Amino acid sequence: MSTRVTKFRIVSLGCVLAASAALIPSGAAFAAQARSTPSVSVATPVTVLASTPEDAVTRWRRQGWPQSQGWRKIGGVYCYAGGEFSNNEQLLKAKYAPFHEYDVQCYPTIPGNRGLERIVVGAPDKSGQPSCYSYTPDHYHTFRQIGALKDCTK
Numbered sequence: 001m002s003t004r005v006t007k008f009r010i011v012s013l014g015c016v017l018a019a020s021a022a023l024i025p026s027g028a029a030f031a032a033q034a035r036s037t038p039s040v041s042v043a044t045p046v047t048v049l050a051s052t053p054e055d056a057v058t059r060w061r062r063q064g065w066p067q068s069q070g071w072r073k074i075g076g077v078y079c080y081a082g083g084e085f086s087n088n089e090q091l092l093k094a095k096y097a098p099f100h101e102y103d104v105q106c107y108p109t110i111p112g113n114r115g116l117e118r119i120v121v122g123a124p125d126k127s128g129q130p131s132c133y134s135y136t137p138d139h140y141h142t143f144r145q146i147g148a149l150k151d152c153t154k
Contacts, residue, residue: 081101
C-alpha cells in the first residue's frame with residue numbers, strides 16, 4: 001500500500017483548516033466512512049508557501065506597508081494587503097489606530113480563499129514604521145505578539 005501526501009485546504013461552514021497530509025481510504029472502508037460522515041466539508045488542493053508572522057513583517061516592511069487593499073506580486077508570488085482593519089471587537093488598543101491588515105501566507109497563483117492568518121499593524125509612528133504588530137492565526141478571534149515587537153493588544 002502506498003501513501004500519497006498532498007496539502008489540502010478544507011473548507012467547512014465558512015472556516016478554513018489546513019491539513020498537511022491526507023490518507024484517503026479505499027474500497028469498503030471508504031464507502032463506510034462516506035456513509036457515516038456528514039457532507040459539510042469540501043477539500044480543494046492548494047499550494048501555500050510556508051511563511052511565519054516574522055516573515056510577513058519583513059515582506060510587508062520591504063513593500064512600505066501598503067495602505068490600499070489588493071493583491072501584490074512580490075518575489076514571484078501573490079500576497080494580499082487587506083487594507084484598513086476596523087477592530088470592531090476592540091481586541092486591539094485604540095491608541096494604536098488606525099490598523100491595517102496583511103496576509104501571512106503568499107501563493108503562486110491567486111487562491112479562492114486566503115486562509116486565516118493575518119498580521120495587523122498600528123498607525124505609523126514618528127519613524128514611519130507601524131506603532132505595533134499583532135498576529136492572528138484564526139481570522140481575528142485571538143491575537144498574539146510577534147517576537148519582541150510591540151503588541152497591539154497591550
